[in-house]
Amino acid sequence: MRRSDHGLDTPRGEHWSARALCTQLVAEGSADPDDWHPIREAEDDPATKRTKRWCRNCLVRQECLDDALARGDEYGIRGGLTSRERRALKAVA
Numbered sequence: 001m002r003r004s005d006h007g008l009d010t011p012r013g014e015h016w017s018a019r020a021l022c023t024q025l026v027a028e029g030s031a032d033p034d035d036w037h038p039i040r041e042a043e044d045d046p047a048t049k050r051t052k053r054w055c056r057n058c059l060v061r062q063e064c065l066d067d068a069l070a071r072g073d074e075y076g077i078r079g080g081l082t083s084r085e086r087r088a089l090k091a092v093a
Contacts, residue, residue, distance in 0.1 A: 016067075021058035037075060041082040048082065055080035 017023060025031035031054070038047035055061055055077065065079020068086060075083055 016060045016063040020060050020064060021054055025054065036077045038077070041077065041084060048077065051077045052080055052082075 022031065022033075022036060026033055035047065035051050035054075038045055038051065041048055043049075055064075058064065058080075061079050063079075065081060065086075067073075068078035068081075069090060073083070073086070077083075078086065081089065
């Protein structure tokens with residue numbers, strides 16, 4: 001495997017996001033892309049809880065988080081963290 005600017009790729013060049021659980025859930029119709037951008041990113045929000053639960057079960061969670069931190073994504077849940085949690089993580093790094 002090689003490391004690209006966008007994450008860990010397979011020998012055939014498949015981007016990590018192709019293996020992401022969110023990609024699979026959206027493709028099968030079990031989730032909507034907007035699920036990762038809830039109106040409220042509060043810990044007690046049911047949509048946030050559900051999405052973070054999906055992220056906990058994702059095989060490429062770390063790649064997703066690394067990508068979000070590298071890009072400075074300001075919105076949505078990425079790598080199992082809300083935008084507020086990512087900002088806090090960057091502040092201590």
